[in-house]
Amino acid sequence: MSKVLIRAMVLPMTGADMFYPQGEIAIENDRILAVGERGSAPSGFVPDRTLDLPNDLVMPGLINTHTHAAMTLLRSYADDLPLMPWLKEKVWPFEDKLTEEDIYWGTALALCEMIRSGTTTMLDMYVAMDQVAEAVLKAGTRAVLSRGLIGNGPNGESAFQEGCDLVRRYHGAGKGRINVMFGPHAPYTCSGEYLQKVKAEADRLGVGIHIHVAETQDEINILREQYGKTPVQWLDELGLFGGHVVAAHCVHLTQEDMEILARRHVCVAHNAESNMKLNSGTAPITELRAKGVVIGLGTDGASSNNNLDLFGEMRSAAFQQKLQVDSTVLPAYEVLEMATVGGAQTLGLEDVGMLAPGFKADLITIDMDQPHFYPRFSIPAHLVYVAHAGDVRTVMVDGKFLMEERKLLTMDVSEVCKEAETRAKRIAEELKG
Numbered sequence: 001m002s003k004v005l006i007r008a009m010v011l012p013m014t015g016a017d018m019f020y021p022q023g024e025i026a027i028e029n030d031r032i033l034a035v036g037e038r039g040s041a042p043s044g045f046v047p048d049r050t051l052d053l054p055n056d057l058v059m060p061g062l063i064n065t066h067t068h069a070a071m072t073l074l075r076s077y078a079d080d081l082p083l084m085p086w087l088k089e090k091v092w093p094f095e096d097k098l099t100e101e102d103i104y105w106g107t108a109l110a111l112c113e114m115i116r117s118g119t120t121t122m123l124d125m126y127v128a129m130d131q132v133a134e135a136v137l138k139a140g141t142r143a144v145l146s147r148g149l150i151g152n153g154p155n156g157e158s159a160f161q162e163g164c165d166l167v168r169r170y171h172g173a174g175k176g177r178i179n180v181m182f183g184p185h186a187p188y189t190c191s192g193e194y195l196q197k198v199k200a201e202a203d204r205l206g207v208g209i210h211i212h213v214a215e216t217q218d219e220i221n222i223l224r225e226q227y228g229k230t231p232v233q234w235l236d237e238l239g240l241f242g243g244h245v246v247a248a249h250c251v252h253l254t255q256e257d258m259e260i261l262a263r264r265h266v267c268v269a270h271n272a273e274s275n276m277k278l279n280s281g282t283a284p285i286t287e288l289r290a291k292g293v294v295i296g297l298g299t300d301g302a303s304s305n306n307n308l309d310l311f312g313e314m315r316s317a318a319f320q321q322k323l324q325v326d327s328t329v330l331p332a333y334e335v336l337e338m339a340t341v342g343g344a345q346t347l348g349l350e351d352v353g354m355l356a357p358g359f360k361a362d363l364i365t366i367d368m369d370q371p372h373f374y375p376r377f378s379i380p381a382h383l384v385y386v387a388h389a390g391d392v393r394t395v396m397v398d399g400k401f402l403m404e405e406r407k408l409l410t411m412d413v414s415e416v417c418k419e420a421e422t423r424a425k426r427i428a429e430e431l432k433g
C-alpha cells in the first residue's frame with residue numbers, strides 16, 4: 001500500500017471553471033482517491049508521503065496521440081527539404097539501417113524527453129514494437145502501441161503477423177499500462193483488401209486501429225486517381241470506421257469527410273507542428289470540433305517536428321487555428337482539453353486525462369514560481385501560451401514517481417543520450433560510406 005498526498009494548486013481538467021488554488025490530491029496505490037480544496041482527503045487517510053508544493057500546479061499528464069518515438073534518432077538529421085526527397089533520400093535509407101536495439105534506445109530517448117516535458121502517455125506507430133514495449137515498461141509511462149503496416153511493401157504479410165503477436169504479448173502488459181492497436185500506415189500504402197483483413201483481425205482481438213489519413217494533397221490525388229474517392233470516403237466504404245479508430249493528421253477534408261468522421265466517431269490525432277514543417281497544410285480542427293469529433297494532439301516523429309514537447313504543440317495548435325480562422329477560436333482551456341481529456345478519449349483510455357476520484361494517478365506538477373508565470377491572471381492561458389517543457393517538476397504515472405525535481409527516477413538519462421548519439425552517428429557514417 002502506498003499513499004501519497006500532494007498539496008498544490010490543482011487544475012483537474014474536469015470542467016472549465018474547476019480549479020483549486022489551495023488544493024490537494026490524495027493517491028492510493030495507482031489511483032486517485034480524492035481531489036479538491038485542502039482537507040478533501042478522507043478522514044483516516046494517513047499518507048506515507050506528503051509533497052508540499054504550494055507554488056506548483058498539478059494537472060493530468062499530457063497525452064501524445066501520434067508519434068513514432070524511435071525517430072528521435074533522426075532528430076535534425078535531415079530538414080528543410082521537400083517531402084519526397086526528404087523521405088526517399090534521407091529518412092527511409094536511415095530507417096533501413098536501424099537495428100532492433102537502435103529502436104529500443106531511440107524509444108528510450110523519446111521517453112526521457114516525454115517524461116521531462118510532462119507527457120505520460122503516447123500512441124506510437126513503428127516497427128520492432130517489442131523493443132518499444134520494453135522501453136515503455138522500463139520508463140514506467142503509459143502507451144498504446146501499434147506495429148506500422150505497409151500493406152503494399154514486401155513485408156506486408158510478416159508485419160501483419162507481428163501486429164497480431166504484439167496484441168497477444170503486450171495488450172494489457174505492465175498492469176494495464178500498455179495497450180495495443182493495429183497500425184495500417186495509410187490508405188495509399190495498404191490495399192483495400194489488406195485494410196479489411198486488418199480490420200477483421202482488430203475486431204476479432206478487440207483492439208482499435210491507428211492510421212494516417214488525408215495528410216497531404218498528394219495522398220488526396222493518389223486516392224482520387226485509384227479509387228475516385230477521398231481517403232475518408234474510401235476507408236468508410238471499406239468498413240474501417242466501425243470500431244475504435246484514431247486517424248492521424250486529417251489535414252485535407254471535405255465537408256462530407258468531416259461528417260463521416262463525426263458520424264463514425266473516428267478520433268483525430270492533430271499534429272500542427274509536423275503539418276507546418278512539412279508544408280502539409282492546416283487541419284480543420286475548429287470545424288471538426290464544432291461537429292463533435294474528438295481530437296487529441298500529437299507531435300508525430302522527431303524528424304518532422306523536431307521535439308516531442310506537447311507544451312509547444314499546444315501553443316502551435318492554438319496559434320495555427322487562430323491564424324487560419326480567427327483569434328477567438330480554440331481558447332486556451334479547449335487546447336488543454338485536447339492535450340489531456342481529448343487525448344485519453346482518442347486513445348480509448350477511460351481512466352486517465354483527468355484528475356478525479358477513481359482515475360489513474362497520472363499527473364504532473366509545474367513550477368509556477370517563475371517570472372514568466374506572473375501575474376497569474378489565467379492558469380489555462382499560462383499553460384498554453386507561456387509554459388514550456390522545462391517547467392515540469394514532477395511526473396507520476398500509475399501512482400509511481402517517474403520524475404522528481406526534474407530528475408528522472410526510472411531512466412539513466414546520460415546513458416540513454418550516449419547510446420542514442422553513438423547509434424545515430426554510426427548509421428549516418430554508414431550512409432556516407
Ligand code: NI
Nearest residue numbers: 212248300301
Ligand atoms: Ni506519423
